[in-house]
Ligand code: SF4
Ligand code: SF4
């Protein structure tokens with residue numbers, strides 16, 4: 001199918017078309033921070049920036065109510081609270097689509113012996129992703145080194161390429177992507193020269209990234225010896241806060257919470273982080289990851305070595321750069337991967 | 349090859365650090381001397397990182413590491429937070445005014461032995477820059493490829509090759525504007541002291557939560573904290589939050605829900621504010637660490653002011669009395685109401 005093209009000034013007309021069928025979310029900057037907000041007339045869409053919190057919030061929200069129940073001695077009533085609202089997230093980064101796929105491999109496995117996370121699955125079925133390709137990769141970006149692409153389509157329903165004054169919209173062929181085709185006077189197919197222009201933009205973006213680093217991070221190349229100098233050094237300054245894991249689109253750990261009062265109760269979950277000491281605290285007092293060193297090491301080895309071992313070699317980092325840009329003490333996963341690499345790195 | 353690109357990043361950041369060459373040089377020399385003479389096990393300071401404005405805390409234990417220490421307007425973290433508790437080998441620490449004040453608080457509270465175990469290399473500080481403001485002017489943190497401070501100007505290089513020139517004064521962190529002691533009282537000060545005689549007054553009028561009945565301000569509270577992720581970086585970056593078992597991390601009993609519901613957020617921020625009331629030096633590290641640009645200090649400002657009014661204690665400046673929180677008696681209230 002040929003991509004569609006429309007003037008940038010018609011973007012909100014297009015969003016309005018989508019808005020008649022779905023709930024539409026767009027990146028909006030408020031108080032200097034870009035996050036996804038509901039589309040309405042008041043807020044200005046802010047494309048191109050890397051939203052501070054990732055699209056993970058739609059698949060695995062910081063706080064998610066799982067079930068509510070009321071119980072009496074002879075009966076119990078349960079409401080599963082499964083999400084059902086269909087929504088479009090417009091303007092995600094292409095790497096975030098990959099992140100959803102990586103999380104889905106973990107949380108909604110397809111082998112019959114593993115349980116599926118029904119909430120993540122429902123969110124996935126209800127959420128449509130339209131990405132805005134990255135003409136100009138940011139300083140923290142390294143998607144090409146992790147197996148991604150600044151215009152990659154994995155996990156997305158459509159992707160927009162910015163041609164300056166016009167936007168090129170490509171659907172990816174997912175079941176629902178037919179419904180994203182612009183209607184009426186916005187329905188115009190791209191010409192050959194539009195496609196060439198888009199190709200050039202993609203090439204340039206890839207070139208920027210490839211010049212920064214030719215390396216593809218792979219599990220075979222990651223040193224797993226536990227006692228390396230690098231872990232001591234990194235742990236010395238790591239705060240063990242939740243920034244890197246909470247902003248990361250592929251980190252998916254959560255904690256469960258139960259409330260019960262006067263015959264009514266609920267169960268919900270919220271984000272948790274391997275950087276927190278409580279994360280591995282056993283109820284009898286033992287903590288297998290007792291200090292910052294073990295926790296820092298876990299974050300990187302999980303992403304670069306353990307996850308790929310279980311998922312066809314794909315590392316669980318999509319190179320979005322959020323943790324790189326926002327770590328208060330500059331712990332940089334690119335540098336860690338480099339220092340851990342068996343050829344060329346300093347091996348700790 | 350990653351290494352190669354890392355080196356490139358390091359070079360750009362070193363350039364940025366160059367504008368305070370003399371201080372950087374003084375730190376390096378002093379650090380090398382202390383290490384060579386075996387006076388300290390290490391020197392806690394900053395070293396350039398992989399991004400233009402990233403300065404990372406480092407405990408330099410070798411001469412080579414000491415040669416990489418640096419100083420400029422991006423040394424945002426409070427180094428008191430990285431000092432191991434008392435009973436360790438002597439170390440030196442590079443300290444601006446607020447780091448110094450937190451060292452004093454630690455010493456009064458008995459966490460460290462400032463006199464015997466720590467050598468303070470004081471820096472008279474003109475204020476650190478608000479990196480979030482720079483990111484916003486650049487239209488995104490990911491667009492800043494270089495930052496060079498030139499006198500009163502800050503020159504920002506963007507990813508598209510363009511450049512921005514900003515007035516430095518407008519980029520100073522809010523906490524630094526309110527600073528009450530830019531120069532440590534330590535015996536060693538590595539640069540020319542700036543005059544801070546007019547700084548000692550309290551700038552209490554600027555706190556957002558004017559009524560001590562916080563709940564009256566529920567709308568303001570909600571709008572201030574609604575984007576909080578409960579990542580706890582504000583706590584983790586704060587030198588005061590050194591408790592082995594923080595209320596955030598206790599499982600039995602479960603004090604705090606980690607959910608970003610309004611109740612969860614307010615529980616966290618209220619409890620933390622009360623734990624640091626009358627101890628907070630307003631150093632602003634919590635705000636610099638926060639990924640969501642939340643004015644974390646606002647809640648505690650009012651509490652701090654109350655403690656100061658009631659007891660005369662100013663965290664990190666008062667040295668001759670025990671911290672009010674460790675000797676609190678209800679009679680303080682009577683004293684105030686009299
Ligand atoms: S690596 Fe950085 S962001 Fe992550 S826990 Fe440590 S200090 Fe926080
Ligand atoms: S580890 Fe960092 S760079 Fe990789 S996906 Fe997560 S936030 Fe992005």
Ligand code: SF4
Nearest residue numbers: 586628630631632634
């Ligand atoms: S609460 Fe914030 S301003 Fe106060 S001492 Fe801690 S980090 Fe500094």
Ligand code: SF4
Nearest residue numbers: 576577579580582638
């Ligand atoms: S650092 Fe910011 S986002 Fe994180 S818990 Fe503190 S106020 Fe909330």
